[in-house]
Amino acid sequence: MNKDKFSLKDHGLEVYVARFQGSESGKIYVSASFSVLNAQGLRIKTVSRQLETRQVEPGYDALVFALRAGFDRICHEAILDLKESKF
Structure with missing residues (x-):
């Protein structure tokens, strides 16, 4: 997140890893959902990637490297x- 200059301000981030x-x-399989939460803990935006x-x-070692790179x-x-x- 630091590398991408991403700030949540007063929001939270929930990450659900469905496959790793x-x-x-x-073959390598990686999928996850990323949800921004408001101050009350409610999801206000979710994106999923696979x-x-x-x-x-x-x-x-190659497996670990590929999984990390994929994630x-x-x-x-x-x-x-x-x-x-905008949230």
Whole structure:
């Protein structure tokens, strides 16, 4: 969020990660919802993102790297969308 210069001011952010996994075939699946909450805890804006990609190489370290990169990517995309909203 700091990298994207995103500030919530007096709002909160709720993140629900629905999928964060790799498969034996080398596919990576990441999906999450990002909700801005007002001072009373009510959702005022929600965006969802999902990503399906492949590991560059086999192995646990490559899996962890790909999952992290995928999560970072969907977070960045969601924050860009939320920044456009006026709340």
